[in-house]
Amino acid sequence: MQGDMEFASSENPALANYAPAVRQQLFQFVLQLADTSLVLGHRLSEWCGHGPILEQDLAMANIALDLLGETRSLYQYAAELEGQGRTEDDLAYLRSATEYRNPLLVEQPNGDFADTVVRQFLFDNFHYHFLKQLLTNADERLAAIAEKSLKEATYHLKWSSEWIIRLGDGTEESRQRVEKAIAELWRFSGELTMPTALEKELQAAGLIPDYAEIQAGMAAHAEQVLAEATLAVPQQVFMLTGGKDGRHTEHLGYILTELQYMQRTFPGLTW
Amino acid sequence: METLEMTQEEQFQARIDADVRIEPKDWMPDAYRKTLIRQISQHAHSELVGMLPEGNWITRAPSLKRKSILLSKVQDEAGHGLYLYSAAETLGTTRDQMLADLHSGKAKYSSIFNYPTLSWADMGCVGWLVDGAAILNQVPLCRTSYGPYARAMVRVCKEESFHQRQGFEIMQTLCEGAPEQKAMAQEALNRWWWPTLMMFGPKDEDSPNTAQSMNWRIKRFTNDELRQKFVDMMVPQAEFLGLTVPDPLVKWNEARQAYDFGEVNWDEFWAVVKGNGLCNRDRLGARVKAHEEGAWVREAAMAHAAKRAERETAAA
Ligand SMILES: [Fe+2]
Ligand SMILES: [Fe+2]
Ligand SMILES: [Fe+2]
Numbered sequence: 313m314q315g316d317m318e319f320a321s322s323e324n325p326a327l328a329n330y331a332p333a334v335r336q337q338l339f340q341f342v343l344q345l346a347d348t349s350l351v352l353g354h355r356l357s358e359w360c361g362h363g364p365i366l367e368q369d370l371a372m373a374n375i376a377l378d379l380l381g382e383t384r385s386l387y388q389y390a391a392e393l394e395g396q397g398r399t400e401d402d403l404a405y406l407r408s409a410t411e412y413r414n415p416l417l418v419e420q421p422n423g424d425f426a427d428t429v430v431r432q433f434l435f436d437n438f439h440y441h442f443l444k445q446l447l448t449n450a451d452e453r454l455a456a457i458a459e460k461s462l463k464e465a466t467y468h469l470k471w472s473s474e475w476i477i478r479l480g481d482g483t484e485e486s487r488q489r490v491e492k493a494i495a496e497l498w499r500f501s502g503e504l505t506m507p508t509a510l511e512k513e514l515q516a517a518g519l520i521p522d523y524a525e526i527q528a529g530m531a532a533h534a535e536q537v538l539a540e541a542t543l544a545v546p547q548q549v550f551m552l553t554g555g556k557d558g559r560h561t562e563h564l565g566y567i568l569t570e571l572q573y574m575q576r577t578f579p580g581l582t583w
Numbered sequence: 584m585e586t587l588e589m590t591q592e593e594q595f596q597a598r599i600d601a602d603v604r605i606e607p608k609d610w611m612p613d614a615y616r617k618t619l620i621r622q623i624s625q626h627a628h629s630e631l632v633g634m635l636p637e638g639n640w641i642t643r644a645p646s647l648k649r650k651s652i653l654l655s656k657v658q659d660e661a662g663h664g665l666y667l668y669s670a671a672e673t674l675g676t677t678r679d680q681m682l683a684d685l686h687s688g689k690a691k692y693s694s695i696f697n698y699p700t701l702s703w704a705d706m707g708c709v710g711w712l713v714d715g716a717a718i719l720n721q722v723p724l725c726r727t728s729y730g731p732y733a734r735a736m737v738r739v740c741k742e743e744s745f746h747q748r749q750g751f752e753i754m755q756t757l758c759e760g761a762p763e764q765k766a767m768a769q770e771a772l773n774r775w776w777w778p779t780l781m782m783f784g785p786k787d788e789d790s791p792n793t794a795q796s797m798n799w800r801i802k803r804f805t806n807d808e809l810r811q812k813f814v815d816m817m818v819p820q821a822e823f824l825g826l827t828v829p830d831p832l833v834k835w836n837e838a839r840q841a842y843d844f845g846e847v848n849w850d851e852f853w854a855v856v857k858g859n860g861l862c863n864r865d866r867l868g869a870r871v872k873a874h875e876e877g878a879w880v881r882e883a884a885m886a887h888a889a890k891r892a893e894r895e896t897a898a899a
Contacts, residue, residue, distance in 0.1 A: 350647075357641045357650075360657055361634035362869065364877025365884075366664055369634075373658040380651045387647070401646050425880045481890060482883025489879070574645035574703055581761050583645035583703070583753075 327392065334517065338451065339393035340510055341520060343403065344413035344556055346386035350404055352418035352435060353379035354567055356428070364425050371471055375432070378464040385457045405575035409564045416555040417500035419564045426479055426489035430497045433472035433537070438504040440469045441529045445521030454520075473537045480541025487543075494546060502551025505530070511556075599800050604730040607673040615799055618792070619729050620674050621690070622801065624681040627667035628692035630660045631685075632866050636700040637709055645703055652749050653706060659742045666735040673731045686871050694852070695782050697860030704757055704764075704771035710750015712772075712779040712817065718743045719813050720783070723803035751820070758824045765825070772821065773829045780844075781852045783810040789849075814842045 327335065356376035363369030387400035417435060422428045443465050446458035479490040505523040507515060514520045538545050554560065574583070589597065591610055598605065605611055637657050644650035668678045684690035695713055700706070721743060724736040757768040784790055784806040796802035804812075814833070821828050832845035855863070 354642055357654055360641055360654065361631075361638035361661075362873045364873065364880035366631065366661055366668075368880070370658060370661045370665070373654060373661065377651065377654050377658065380647065380654065384647050384651070404647055405645075425877070478887040479880075479883050482887040483879065485879045486883030486886075570642045573643050578645075578761075578763065581645075581764060583649055583756060583760075 327395075330393075334519070335393055335395075337510055337514055338519060339390055340413070341514055342386050342390040342393060342454070344510075346383050346390055346403065347412045347414040348418055349379040349383040349386065350571075351412070351414045351564070351567060352431075353377075353383060354571060355418065355420075355422055355431075358422055359428065368425075372428075375464075375468050375471065378461070378468070382457065382461045382464070385460070389453050389457065401575065405572045409560055409568055410558045412555075412560065412564060412568070413558060414555055414560075414564075415500070415503045416552055416561055417497065417504065419555065419561060419567060420497060420500060421563060423493065423496075424489060426486070426493040427497065429472055429475040429479060430490065430493040432468070433476050433534075434497060434501040434504070436465060436469040436472045437530050437533055438501075438526075440465045441526040441533075442521060442523075445526055449521065450519055469533075473533075476537050476543070477541040480538070480543040490541070491543065494543065498546045498549050499552050502549070503553040503555060506551065506553055508556045596798075599728050599798075602726075602728075602800070604733065605728050606730045614795075615801075616674055618796065618799070618801060619732065620671055620676050622796075623667055623671040623674070623732055624676070624684070625691050625693075627664050627671060627681065628685045628690055629696065630664035630667060632692045632696045632870060633713075634660050634664075635866055635869055636696055636698070636862075637706060639700050640703065640706050643703070644706075649706075649753070656710070656746050656749060659746065663739045663742070666738055670729075670731040670735040682874060686867070686874060688858070688867070691856070692866075693782060694855045694860065695778055696866055697855050697863045698774070698778050699861050701774075702767050702771055704754070704767040705775070707750050707753030707757060707768060708771045708775040710746050710748075711754050711820070712750070712775050713782070714743055714746040714750060715817065716779050716782040716813055718747060719809050719816070726800075726803065728800040754824055754826075758826065768824070769826055772826050776829050777847060777851075778855075780810055780813065780847050781855075783807070783813065785849070785852070811841055814844050818842050 330338065353376045356372045356379070359372045360369065360376075363372060383404070384400055387403045390403060391398050391400060417431060420427075420431055440462070443458045443462040447455055447462065449455045449458070476490065479486040481487075505527055507523055511520065511523075515522050535545055555564075592612055595605075595609075595611060595615075598609075605615075634657050637653060637660075641650060641654050641657065644653050668681060671681060672678065681690065685692065695716075700709065718740065721736055721740050725733055725740055727733045727736065754768055757764040787793060787805045787807045790806050793802060793805055797805070818828055818833055830845045832843060834843050836843045854860070858864075
């Protein structure tokens, strides 16, 4: 559920340990994580009321809510790191598409339920393993956020893994649909663990997990789930990247148009 | 009268009159069963269709906090749908059958959801007025004579008060905000006031089933009684917000200790009930589309479960 903590703008003493340049980098990175959860939560919330079965409508809303809760904690922390008086809402609602730093995967459209499940599975597999590493991370605040989110991400990964299995090993139609979704979306999965220049520097400084350490766990889980689903793991896929550097697919612009509509139409008001 | 000489029907009514809950395995008149299936499934469908007008605004909510509250509210409505479908199933129907009736137009859902949500203030009005009206309708149902329905309603009502509060808070924030926010709130109230009065159903004299339902203690108050309660509750709240209820005839009646108010536009009421509201086609269309497009998912889940069961038996 949502945390309603509004952090006071007074300076957090722990942040004073960071050199200004590092703090700026960490700010960018936390923003990237927040954008990622927000955009995926947004996509999932588009299903609300339109799911294939009421129980799954509930499940997707639930995952969206978890991601939104994580988003808020991250933006609140980002705002503190930046220290310019911006709020979580300023960061979410008043940045443009090229300023958003989410990976391309999460902005891809819902498509059919198979597309949504595959997108979710690819993200959850990363999210879960990433958060596990983040738990022992040097930055305490990120570790605290990770601790709460990991419980949720564990459930998300279970949900999406089970659906990959059901769809792969279900009917002929579901198998075709999930294969098509895998063929469509796998090319966005590489970006999740392909470090950007910013991530490399933070990794070198030991401030965020090294993706090399989580790749083996992710691959093992994907192989196990796809095998159980009687599906093949795609080989030699050309991986698309750019989102984490602000170069997005065209989908993001429409997401932000909708997401930011109220704040852009009525600037500076309280809701 | 001696119990032994009572007919089944008389015994049934005696239990009702003694406020003893009727449970699924108990004997009940066919008409009681039918009335309940109709009412509970209609209620369940209302929760389901009711997700749409608010679901509309989740992606456009003006702050992350509001987005999160709205999403969890709409998610609650899905949960209410689940409890209610389960309660109806105890009467011998199935969710598939109930959904088929919804999709064919045979079963109804609350007409209020055939009105469009056009501004953010509508999220305020829906929570404040629509959930407010739902609470008045539903609180007495916690004591309704059919056990599973009453128990489902206890769970539902707990959450409905949070729904109403979040709606009122949206309105309050708008009314304390900039002039364009207050105008947005007033405009929304102008559109939602009369349709919410219609939520209590036709006037008592045009509601032929009320007497039987009251006799069976499925219903505890008449439509007009509930409508009056609603007006008495909401007019002061609107005043508190600094908003004007769009009915010039609203006036405190000292003798009745209640508000007088104008006549609902019953032509509009019946037009929307009969399918001619702005959103009837869109709402039902969205539900049918979700159901049809979800068919392959439900089939896959069943096929997989069957394969799994087969493998487990083979392994055992
Ligand atoms: Fe409701
Ligand atoms: Fe509800
Ligand atoms: Fe509600």
